[in-house]
Amino acid sequence: MSLLWTREELEIATGGTFLGNTSVSVTGISIDTRTLAPGDLFIALKGDNSDGHTHIATALEKGAAAVLAHSAEGITDPRILLVPDTMRGLQKLAQAARARFKGKVVAITGSVGKTTTKEMLRLCLAPSGLTHAAEASYNNHWGVPLTLARLPREAAFCISEIGMNHPGEILPLAKMVQPDVAVITTIGSAHLGHMGSLDAIAEEKSSIITALPKGGIAIVPDDAHGRQFFTAAGKKTQAILWPCGANPQSTAHLAHLQTGSDGSRFDVSIQGKTFNVHLPAPGTHLARNAVAALAACAALGADVAKAAAALADFRPGKGRGALIQVAGGTITLLDESYNASAASIRAALDVLRHIPATRRIAVLGDMRELGEFSISEHQALAAPAASAADLVFCCGSYMKTLFDALPPSKQGAWAESAALLAPHVCAALRKGDAVLVKGSLGSRMRDIIAALNALPAVECA
Missing domain, CATH: 3.40.1390.10 (MurE/MurF, N-terminal domain)
Incomplete structure (x- = not known):
């Protein structure tokens, strides 16, 4: 080393x-x-x-x-x-590492998709130079300076992930990182209980743009709530905004998305140049993350063609959308157990909808940090859950409100905890089922995953 x-x-x-x-x-x-x-x-x-x-x-x-x-x-x-x-x-060490670094730095924030986009970008930048990136989801007051303190002086690129739970947390970390390029993945209701409104979340996320130098580039979602905050932040620091998403008018956008058993195939256009992408993981949300990663590569001056080709090696992280065969290969598991928000649950349900299966089953745990919005946010997911799944299992007090709003034919079982729910899920499975497991980290959905991984081959209910 x-x-x-x-x-x-x-x-x-x-x-x-x-x-x-x-x-x-x-x-x-x-x-x-x-x-x-x-x-x-x-x-x-x-x-x-x-x-x-x-x-x-x-x-x-x-x-x-x-x-x-x-x-x-x-x-x-x-x-x-x-x-x-x-x-x-540690903070002083981080500042010293950033001061001596001669490469380019990108900072990523957003309500969901930060870590996945970071891992995609790590792959994308590697063909263009030594790339250093945050481990796991190291994006808080100690994770960000730790990432910088570990930054090799000879690296060409550094990727920092920046998260928040409360107002005022992003800007101090972004100022420490001093990004050349900033990426905002999306704006959603994660931490709504602490922030109070989507406007407040959008404004907090947009503060990352104000840490850019004059002429720095911000990759921003083209359809997110609160885009006016992006514009205001860009004007404040004279940064350049690159809208990113599915809108053909955006600086970076995807087109011709096709999803199959081997993942997704689509085109990405960036400033008039088009690149073909094969992403071995299904889901429109993952395709959009890939567009943001490729846009960041373009903004950093990396080789975008090589970056697009590198995405063929992408695999979702543990608990972040990995497709796994369990029960002796008789059950397909979509492991989304790491964390959850309303936006990420909707995205996961959309992936479940497209998995070839005899039946599609959703196992959902409570979303956290929603405060007074907890009941309404959970109830609002009943319709998409019923539309995507043949059977829905729920655990946690707030998911009880979703479970009760489901049609009786869609109700699997409800339990207070994931550990208590696991036997009901396992007993209901049949050969050929596809199972989505998703919930906030505190819901311990990994208990469900452990039970499913321990299952013998399933023949019938």
């Missing part, structure tokens, strides 16, 4: 002081000793429920090149770099 940070660079960047005079060569950064590799800088972050300082000894035993800490009681190892506050130390 290449050298990420030297001793001198760490001290200058963080303003900290090592306990002793020792040679330090950092090749990675870790905040979790369970995944720490020799050569990593271990950052002892202190959170509400854990304190990395209790794991300093373990990090040193596992070969950490250095430890960033704000307390080292009883430990005199010269590899410890003391700072007043480790979170602030």
Whole structure:
């Protein structure tokens, strides 16, 4: 692995002081000793429920090149770099990494599709140069600076994912990232309970545009709620907006979408040039994510033709739309268990509708962080669920409102939790069924996935 940070660079960047005079060569950064590799800088972050300082000894035993800490009681190892506050130390490290970086940076936000678009863009940019991207969904107050602190100085591209739960969270992170290109995937009702309205969500997401330099490019959805906020943000910073979606008048748009058992095939036009795409995953929402990724490539000056070809290797992440054969190959599972919002559930139901199957079954768990809108947001999904699925199973108190609104012929079963619902789902399955599993992370829909993965071959109900 290449050298990420030297001793001198760490001290200058963080303003900290090592306990002793020792040679330090950092090749990675870790905040979790369970995944720490020799050569990593271990950052002892202190959170509400854990304190990395209790794991300093373990990090040193596992070969950490250095430890960033704000307390080292009883430990005199010269590899410890003391700072007043480790979170602030991480942020300073991120700022130093961004300042020395000579490549191009893209930042991605949106109500849904951030991580999927990031992974598509990672694939798309790879043929044009070394690409560094956020791990998993590292998009919050510690995930964003961690992504930057891990940024190799020799990379050509950096992709940062930026999320939010409350007002005012995006702009500070976007200013840290200093993107050359910004992408907004879509505007939806995720976190509606904290934000209060779709307008507030659109305005918060649009703040990423104000972190662009003059002439920077923002890839924005052409059909999203609150597009006036994109326009206002663009004017504020003199950024250039590239509308993106299915509208033929947009700067980047898809056309001739065809979905089959091997995924989707479509054309993408960007500023008058057309590229053919095969995406081995079905769904209009995934095709739109691909258009946004290719538009970002064009904005960054990457090779778009090679990027489009690279999408043939895309596979949805775990819990994010992967199609899996379970029960000895007799059942098709659409695993969307990672998280859920109204928009993403509608998109997943649309994918379910197009999966070849004897019956289509939807298993849905509560959506979270909707506040006073929880009941109405869940009830509004009853019609699309009944239209896409032959049978619907639900868990959670809010999904009970959706379940009760279904026609009796569509009602599978309801239970308070995913664990209690799983046996009902498994007992109802037949050979040839396709099953969608989706819900917010807190709904623990992975309990349903585990039960389905453990099923023997299914012949009949």
